[in-house]
Amino acid sequence: xxxxxxxxxxxxxxxxxMKIGTDAVLLGAWTNxxxxxxxxxIGTGCGILALMLAQKNPLNKIYAIDIDKQASITAQNxxxxxxxxxCIEVFNAxxxxxxxxxxxxxxxxxxxxxxxxxxxxxxxxxxxxxxxNVSLSYESLIFLSSALLKEEGxxxxxxxxxxxxxxxxxxxxxxxxxxxxxxxISKSGKSPNRTLCSFFKSVTKLPEFRHDxxxxxxxxxxxxxxxxxxxxxxxxxx
Numbered sequence: 552x553x554x555x556x557x558x559x560x561x562x563x564x565x566x567x568x569m570k571i572g573t574d575a576v577l578l579g580a581w582t583n584x585x586x587x588x589x590x591x592x593i594g595t596g597c598g599i600l601a602l603m604l605a606q607k608n609p610l611n612k613i614y615a616i617d618i619d620k621q622a623s624i625t626a627q628n629x630x631x632x633x634x635x636x637x638c639i640e641v642f643n644a645x646x647x648x649x650x651x652x653x654x655x656x657x658x659x660x661x662x663x664x665x666x667x668x669x670x671x672x673x674x675x676x677x678x679x680x681x682x683x684n685v686s687l688s689y690e691s692l693i694f695l696s697s698a699l700l701k702e703e704g705x706x707x708x709x710x711x712x713x714x715x716x717x718x719x720x721x722x723x724x725x726x727x728x729x730x731x732x733x734x735x736i737s738k739s740g741k742s743p744n745r746t747l748c749s750f751f752k753s754v755t756k757l758p759e760f761r762h763d764x765x766x767x768x769x770x771x772x773x774x775x776x777x778x779x780x781x782x783x784x785x786x787x788x789x
Contacts (some may be wrong), residue, residue: 553560557785559606562629564597566621571599571620573767574709575663579603580781581733581747582707583725584611588658591699592616593646594687598626598639600661603785605635612638618645642779645689650695660696679737689714689721697725703756705730705749713745722750731761738768739775 552565564571577601584590587610592601595615605613615630617623623643630639641647665687696706706727710718712734719729727750734743743764751757767778779789 556787557673559785560633560635562597562599562602562633563625564599566625567596567597568619568622569596569663571597575599576603576782576785577735577745578663578707578709580606580748580785582659582661582749583705584608585658587611589655590614590659590661591657592691593660593662593696594664595626595641596622596663597728598629598641600638600663601626601641602629602633602635603660604659605633605638606784609635609638611658614657615639615641615645616644616649617641617671618643621652631705646692646695650699653699655699656701656702657699658701659705659707660698660700663709664692671779678701689718693718693721693725693727697722697727697752700752703751703753704749707747707749709735711743712746715746715748716752718748727752727755728757729760730758732763733766734762736764736766738772739770741765773780 552563554561554563555571584604584607590604590613592613592615595601595617598615601613601615603609615626620643623641627641628637630641700706729748730751731749731766732748733743736743765777766775769775783789
């Protein structure tokens, strides 16, 4: 079992189809959290996003769901050994099933969604659920997220850069308006390959739109100051 140690908590991704990676850690660090509200983490995997958001503000109540039973068990165990077990609940459920039985609306919904829409499916069932949209399409994610958000609620995602226009269009159809778009470049001189994005449901509560770029590594391969600043509360090396 490999243990990942952060500044204020440790966890493992053993048994999870989606392993801990830069995308999830960056999304968790980049996302703004409410002051004292309800958060839904869709496809929590090992619970990394729920734990990162709990560290930002433990006064929030965080509900973390995952369709994969083993991932849910791993997340539950990671939460139990964290400082925030009282503010995080983990459920083994698909978003569709959870939406049908759920009686809450949320201040923030966060998701590191399955990226691979048209590529060859993995033979591993857990990886298939975690990495491909066989169980959660972008259309379903956006439609159900809009329904589960409070009127002033926020949706926070990380997606492939190539899907940015498509996602913004889907959100517009579902009454979600872009607030912050951050294109992510893995190394200076390369094209963006990821996009961090936040959408708000209410036009009256919509912050001033901001579109910026984050570069992870400079020409020499070293982490940039911007990247280190964003992750300084979490990563031991920063």
